[in-house]
Each structure stands twice: as C-alpha cells, then as structure tokens.
Amino acid sequence: MLGFVARRLTYLVPVLLAVSLLTFLIASLLPGDLAYVILGDQATPDKVEALRHDMGLDQPLLIRYVGWLGHILQGDFGRSFRTGQTVLQAVAERLPVSFELMILAELAGLLIGVPLAIVCAARSGGAFDRFVTSSAFGMLSVPTFLSAILLIYLFAVELRLLPATGYVPFAEDPLGNLRFMALPALTLGFAEWPGIMRVLRSDMIATLQEDFIALARAKGLKPSRILFVHALKPSSLTLVTVTGINIGRLMGGAVIVESIFALPGIGRLLVGAIYTRDLVILQGVVLLVATGFVIMNFIVDMLYAVLDPRIRHGHA
C-alpha cells in the first residue's frame, strides 16, 4: 500500500506543477494587463510603465512564474487590490459555505440515488426500473440552472415555503441556515442522483449474480439484508470514484447555484472577481480550486485502493 501511495504521489507533483503553470499562463498571456486594470481610466503610458515595474510585470515570464510559485509555496497567494483582503482570507471566509453546500448536495443526491438504485437493481427490467432509468436519463439533460429556476418557482414563488435567496451562518441560526441551504442543495442533488443511481444500479445488478448472493439467498436471509448488507459494499466501488469525480462537477455547479441563490461561497467569490476584474483573486481561487480537485482525485484513488486490494497490487 505504501508503495502504491508513493507512486501516486510522484505523479501528483508534475500534475500540480503543470496546473500552477497553466493557471499562471492564463492570467499572464491573455490580454488585459493587470496594471491597466488597476489604474483603470487613469492609465497613462508612464503610470502603467511605473506600476508594471513596481509589480515586476516587466520581468520575463519564467522569472515571474518562479517568483509567483515561490510566494505560493510560502502560503502567499497575493492580495486583492480592490478589497485589500488576501486570497487566503477571502477563500477561508467562503469555503465553509461552499463546503456545506457540496456536502448537503452530495447527501441529497445519495439519499435519492442510492435507494432508487437498490430497488431498481432488485427488480431490474421491471416497470419501476424502466421508469426510474428513463427519468434519470431525462434528468441528465436538465442543466442545474433550469432545476434551480423550477425549484425557486415551486417552493419560493408558488408555495412560499422556502427562501429563494439569502444566507445565515450555521453557527448563528442552524435552522435558518438549513432553510437557506435547502433549495441550493436540492438543486445540485437533482443533478447528482441520476449518475449515482445509474452507476450503483448496474454494479448492483452484476453483484446480485455472484455466487455469494446465491449462498445468502439459500441460507434464507431476508432480501433486504442481502441487498443492503451483502450486496451494497461490493457494489459501491464505482460509486466512490464517481462521487469523487462529481466533486469537480459540483464545484462548477456550485458557482452557478451560489450565484442564483446568493450564497456567499467560493463560486460567488469567483464570479464577483470576474465582474470586477479582480485578477489576483481570480488567479488564486482558480489555482486553489484546481489543486483541491487534484488532491480530491488522489484521495479517491486511495479510497479505491482500500476498497479493492487488486488495484494497489497492480492486477486490475
């Protein structure tokens, strides 16, 4: 296992380096010099030149990249020239919101997807299975912002049960926090359950044909026990990976959902930075999110190896 972790870790380093380089290049090579953005209307050639020099923008690209990376490795991601807040402060402030949203969304997706998958797998090919499978296919064609609009219309405009926008921290008002989180999490959960359902269902159908399930049946175990205890764990391998990969999609979805529901998370920080052309924040957030995503994938790989020993021995 240790050797496997080490192999994966050595792969992680070049990927992270390349991610940082790409983030840096996107921000540096594309038009829209930071100096012009900062100076805005008052940009004269002299002032721009002076500011470029102060900020080191007139240095060669490679030197700037190395300098930038050096700062980042020391935990200095830069400071917004608009709010004066450092990137890390801004992210730390908003991370809990996005985190809570993603966890609640994944929970909502699992709560809808897993039971449906188990019931479908138990009676695969039946009417209920066919109905759920085609609904899942249909749901995959519903973009997040569509289900958001639909949910807002139903629960906030028509029924007036839940607030459409706003946020209170969990520590201040747990119940109010969950009320504000309900619609955003449900929106993302709607996008999540079809994938969860499909993956678990097909793995479960395969597992149910295994000999040990036949043995469990022969022993006279209750069907529910067979499904939930014997079949669920060996069937959940792909689900773990998909859940991990979903984090990336969830982050993308969270950007939209946070904007729609006015949640002060990472997504809104990013969109706000784009609107105000706050390039330092933008660069820092993109790098942090991508790094988080890479590390998340690494963890998923590890989990996968724990669940299926064949992988860490290179047999799979």
Next chain:
Amino acid sequence: MATLELAIEEDVAATPARRVRRLGPLFWVAFGWMVVVFAVALLADVLPLPSPTDMDMLERRAPISAEHWLGTDGLGRDELARLVYGARISLVVGLCAPMIGLGVGGALGMLAGYFRGRFETWVVGSMDVLLAFPPLILALAVTAYLGQSILNLTLILGVLGIPAFMRVARAATLTLARREFVIAAQALGATHLRILLRELLPNVLLPLAAFFLLGVALTIVAEGALSFLGLGVPPPISSWGSMIGEGRESLEAAPRLAFIPAIAMFLTVLSFNLVGDTLRALTDPRQGAL
C-alpha cells in the same frame, strides 16, 4: 488521478437488443425536434419574425397574442424571435466547440493510441492537467480574461472538450490497432500515415461521431450556464441561457419568460443526448461482446 470514465453504457449493455428497439419512436421524435431547431435557426432571417432586439417599452411582458406569438419579454422584445435567434447561438456554439474537441482530441487520441510510448504518456498527462480544472470554472476564468464574445466562448468550450474526445479516440484506437486488418496493412508495408487515415480513421470516426452528439448537448448546457450568469454571449444577442437568466427576474410576474427558453433548451439537449446515446449504443463494440 481517477481516470475511470463516466460510463453511460451499463444499462444499455444489460439489455442490448431490446433497448435499441424500444428507443425507436423516441429516437425519431428526438431527431425530428433536432431537425426543427436546425431549420428554424437556419431560416431565422427568412422567417416573418419581428426583430429580436427591437424594444417596445409600451409592450413590456405582453401576453401571448396574434402579434407576439409567445408574448414579449421584460424589455418588450418579441419572445419568439429571441427564442429563434437564441437557437442559432446555441447551435453555433454547440456545434463548433465540439468540432474543436473532435479535431484536436480525436487526432491526439489516435496518435497516442497508435504510437504509444512516451508520446502517449505526454498526451494523457497533459489531458490530466486540463481535467484538473473544474470545466465551468476554467471557462469562466478564461472568458473573464479574453472578454466575452461568441468566438472566445466557442474556443474555450472547445478546448475543454479535447480530453474527453482524446479518451474516446485513444480507447478505440488501442483496441483497433491490434486487429488483423491493421497488422495485415503493416505487413504489406503500409506507411503509418496510411494506416492511420485509411485503416483506423474510418473505424474510430463512428464512436467519435456518436460522442460528438453528446458533446453538443454538454456544450449547449455549458453555453447556457455561462450566458445565464451573464458571462456568455454579450447582450443584446439573445441566447437561451441569457433569456432564462433575464426571465428569472420576473418569475413572479411572468414565469413563462424563463420557462419557454428553458423548455426549448431541455428538449434540444435531451434530443442530442437521446440520438447520441442511441448511436453510441449501436457503434459500441463492447456491446457485441456481451
């Protein structure tokens, strides 16, 4: 890196023959809708439609009438005309962006799958880097730097599609390159170029084409999401995404302003998914093995 592909084919594999037959009428309904959207988008200039950008402040949010078939939006612009011109944007971006993915990703995937070795490692590695960025966030960041325009939007969404096309092409090439007809061609002394273009390409193209349709669906959604946030196509050009975004402001007064483009988008995305999935099921070699 978790490189497991999000396979959609499991349930197809479970019941191969029946599924294709069952999708029959649905497939043609979806195909019919695609044809309608294409025709309307192509003929937008010829159709007797009011201008999609002319505002009429006296006729704001006018209900459905003989003059305005789907009413008018919050600025008094004809909703039907905006819908039709919006279809144009969705289709232009939705078709052009996956073309980039198809061309670049397909070529890279074929080369990687055929030549293997260090080149393959580099290609797969760089795709992993591209995949490290949550797609929508990278798209947002790049449009922020490049500025909003249909061209930039198409370019970035196209680049984001490259890894997926690369994987499909590489996977198909890997299995095909070991087949007898390729070995026979090599034995006959065919050049690499000839093998790639004459032997492999026709066989790789089929799964790529099916995947292309799924890519179109994904791109339409991504374009919609960016436009919905106001970071996609610049106003006053209408796009389904921006129409839904504008309609959100008047959910209480006129919910149809959000729901009409939403339904159009849903049906279009669903059609591309259905047709693409059916074609993919037909061309998937794994299905025959089961």
